[in-house]
Amino acid sequence: MVRSLTSEYYTTSVENLVRNIKIPKFGVGSNCVAVISSPWxxxxxxxxxxxxxxxARARPSTIRGNKLVxxxxxxxxxxxTTLLSDVLVKLLADV
Known part of the structure; x- marks a missing residue:
């Protein structure tokens, strides 16, 4: 198994990953939570x-919208946290 992991295998795997990447679309107002990485x-x-x-700082977000790390x-x-400007304005206006 180890011998089968050649440079060509890794090159093909990375090319397939880049070609077939699927980025989740979290729109404004969507009710979803993405858990990335690990608390460990x-x-x-x-x-x-x-x-x-x-x-420690989080990397820039690829997700447009609200983010909590x-x-x-x-x-x-x-x-x-990263908030859209309209959400921030509403928070500031909320007494």
Whole structure:
């Protein structure tokens, strides 16, 4: 099995992945939740030679709309959120 994993196999697999990628479409007002990654990923336990991280940031979203990202922080939970401007205006107007 290991010998069958050639460079050609990986090249073909990646090309097929790129050709057939399906990005979920989450529209404004859709009621859905996407769970990506895992709570077991130890964000703050990595050290790449620069010292342990003091903050973690989410990558830019490929999903247009609202986004909520939670990281296990250092004795806390880090919360990152992205809201559409019309949602933000409604939140600010809500007393």
């Amino acid at each position: 990923f130890q964000v703050y336990d990595n050290d790449f030679g620069w010292g342990k991280p003091i903050a 939670l990281f296990r922080g250092i004795k806390c939970i880090d919360v990152h």
